[in-house]
Amino acid sequence: MRDGTGGRLLSGLAAGAAGVTALNAVTYLDMIMRSRPPSQAPEELVGKTAGALGDHDQDPNRRSGVAGLLGIATGVVTGGMYGLARAALPARTRVPVPIAALALGAAAQAASDVPLTVTGISRVSTWSGSDWLSDAIPHLAYGVVAAITFEALTS
Numbered sequence: 001m002r003d004g005t006g007g008r009l010l011s012g013l014a015a016g017a018a019g020v021t022a023l024n025a026v027t028y029l030d031m032i033m034r035s036r037p038p039s040q041a042p043e044e045l046v047g048k049t050a051g052a053l054g055d056h057d058q059d060p061n062r063r064s065g066v067a068g069l070l071g072i073a074t075g076v077v078t079g080g081m082y083g084l085a086r087a088a089l090p091a092r093t094r095v096p097v098p099i100a101a102l103a104l105g106a107a108a109q110a111a112s113d114v115p116l117t118v119t120g121i122s123r124v125s126t127w128s129g130s131d132w133l134s135d136a137i138p139h140l141a142y143g144v145v146a147a148i149t150f151e152a153l154t155s
Contacts, residue, residue, distance in 0.1 A: 008087035009080055011153040016079020019104065019146030020072050026138040036134075042067035044121045071112070078108045079146050086150070097147045105143025109135060 031038060043063040050056070050063075082104055086095065113135065116122035127135075 005084065005087040008083040008154065010083070011150055012083020012086070013076055013080040014153060015082070015146040015150035016076040017072075018149040019079060019108070019142035020075030022145035023075060023108070023138045023142040026141040030134060030138070041116050041121050042071060045115055045119060046070065048119055048121065074111045075108055075142060075146075078104065078111055079150070082107070082146070082150065086154075097144075097151060100147035100150070101140070101143040103143070104146045105136075105139040105141075108142050108146075109139035112139070 027038075030036065043060070046063045046066045047058055050066075051058075082100070089095075113122065113124060117124055
């Protein structure tokens with residue numbers, strides 16, 4: 001099954017979970033090194049989305065918990081989608097790990113940043129270079145770890 005679509009999907013989901021762990025580790029290390037607070041944007045997105053759906057329970061602890069779970073889900077689903085995309089390629093097609101890492105990192109970053117931009121919570125056009133690095137480096141770590149894990153599980 002590891003060579004079929006189901007196996008590639010499961011491998012992608014596992015790779016995404018490994019990537020999320022790397023993303024979180026790099027993010028927390030950045031917070032430690034620069035003594036910066038965590039981003040409030042994911043919690044704002046949860047609050048804005050819940051409000052739009054008629055749920056006005058704005059408990060900050062719930063928002064924080066939902067935001068964290070959505071971040072994990074985003075990374076796992078991104079990995080799963082990569083696994084499905086790889087299953088759709090001819091069996092002998094090889095994707096170099098650096099290309100896969102960049103694609104996975106960019107996809108995860110887009111999956112995180114696009115909803116924030118669409119809802120007006122974040123305006124990437126106003127980000128500084130430091131802001132971009134704070135966002136891109138953890139997502140690149142996600143991509144590298146997810147790509148390596150996927151290859152290890154499917155080789």
